[in-house]
Amino acid sequence: MDNHSYNYPSDCAPLTKSARKPAGSTVVNMAGGGGGEGTCEPRDYLVWSLCNTLYVNFCCLGFMALIYSIKARDQKTQGNLQLAQECSDKAKWYNILAAGWNLLVPLLAVVMLVLLLVHLGTSQGSFDFFGEDGFQNFMKLFSW
Template identity: 60%
Template sequence: MDNATYCYSTDYTPLTTGKGGRKAAHTAIHMGAGSDKVPQDYLVWSLCNFLYVNFCCLGFFALLYSIKARDQKTLGNLREARENSEKAKWYNILASGWNCLVPLMIGAVVVLLVLYMRSSEGSLPSLFGEEGFQRFIKHFSQ
């Protein structure tokens, strides 16, 4: 657009004090109290828990509540979104705890088996059966 054809209104409000001596205009935005804060939906965390181990469908439930929280947040129903967000958070905490606990337990069993196999009385065939289990327990209880 060329400057010769551009028309602007002569009635304008400057942002700073100018030659006219008028004060600058300002706008205040009320953000609301802390309780009106938009809740998180924990969707990425829920997806990770859903795709990994997912014991007793905890990750699936977390994903469902995360999607519900996001939908309610989009609709503007913050109370319902906050409730679903809390449920998603707790399901994610439970699923993450389980997802960390299982590999630790498997690792502990593997370490105990390796230590037992390296001992003088340990061998794989002697581990099976009631007698082998009793020897295994007795070996580590000393």
């Protein structure tokens, strides 16, 4: 096929070998790494905040992280990067605290269950929880 048989508009004409020019060198700035202290925009941690808000949410830590995440996103869209970075840092720390708590509660529950089962397995006789000494025998489980 011959390119001369088609009528291209002047701004859409295909390049021929003689019309191509070698491109100059391109420099890509790779500074920063996604929300660091460099020139990049701060992160807002919105997805992490939503997960922490929906799961356990002890003392509203996940909700506070969500509020600061939304504030960080709003400030970033308004162009106030310094305030967006401050809100981003607060959201990150609230998320860390909430995630730590979210992992600690189930871990403590499993440990307590295992200790209770081990202690019950090593005790002699059965406990009458509703009898005269039921509560005292139950409390002996947790004494060392």
